[in-house]
């Protein structure tokens with residue numbers, strides 16, 4: 506079975522996926538300060554304003570959990586949240602501020618790169634892409650950097666409920682364009698899924714996908 510609004514096949518590793526409890530564990534300024542732990546983790550990453558806090562809160566069904574990372578001084582930190590005492594959601598600093606003059610430049614601190622390259626318990630990255638806007642170079646650069654470094658990722662398209670776009674195209678059209686551009690660099694298309702934190706679209710499917718990846722990783 507393929508999960509609706511995605512290219513993800515549900516296989517034998519799908520298991521318990523709902524989130525019962527979640528606790529904030531730690532903010533780390535350097536990759537080597539992250540919790541010393543071999544429990545599996547997912548890093549959540551995206552451009553500022555992509556809807557990262559909203560998605561994390563929708564996944565865990567709490568209003569303010571991810572806001573920890575939005576408090577002054579916390580935005581540039583790696584924030585670990587422990588879920589069901591068995592795996593982590595990791596909220597990473599957003600990249601590319603929409604109002605910065607050069608939004609196409611990947612302005613990524615070396616510690617974020619260090620995290621990706623050295624975190625052995627990283628199951629995968631959820632790379633959030635705003636489906637209400639056309640493909641952005643900075644997101645493609647990020648996806649290509651992760652691909653070049655063999656870091657597994659899932660494209661999580663956000664704001665898929667936004668059907669009224671003033672000018673331009675609908676989310677499904679933007680997603681198609683994005684995928685065409687990704688094909689140039691990825692011989693096998695990574696998993697992708699459509700979500701909305703407003704309607705709840707894709708929430709349960711994304712959790713199921715994460716449970717499959719965790720269970721597969723555990724084998």
Ligand code: GDP
Nearest residue numbers: 553554555556557558559663664667701702703
């Ligand atoms: P962050 O900076 O990536 O953490 O983004 P936020 O979660 O703070 O969201 C940025 C803006 O996008 C806010 O105004 C949200 O209300 C809006 N937003 C986030 N997710 C969605 C969504 O799924 N649908 C719509 N329509 N708006 C969203």
